[in-house]
Amino acid sequence: MIRKITFNELRKIKDSLPDGSIHQIASEMNLEVETVRNYFGGANYKKGKCVGIHMEPGPNGGVVLLDDTTILDKAQEILAAR
DSSP states (O other): OOEEEEHHHHHHHHHHSOTTHHHHHHHHHTOOHHHHHHHTTOOOTTTSOOOSEEEEOOGGGOEEEESOOHHHHHHHHHHHTO
């Protein structure tokens, strides 16, 4: 199921993560660190990949459609455990 979130909401989640969380998510999911960063709005496709996000311009940084929420779910688990 596709999930819709604003870009600003997605960035707020990323910015709220404790230090090292991006590396932790990458390690646990067997992904490149840059792939996880790209999920949260980064754009380093030489080292990382795009993983199921589609951005559309609009208010609040635009809308992000997530085909796969696994990375977002993991980030929210980390935040909930704080």
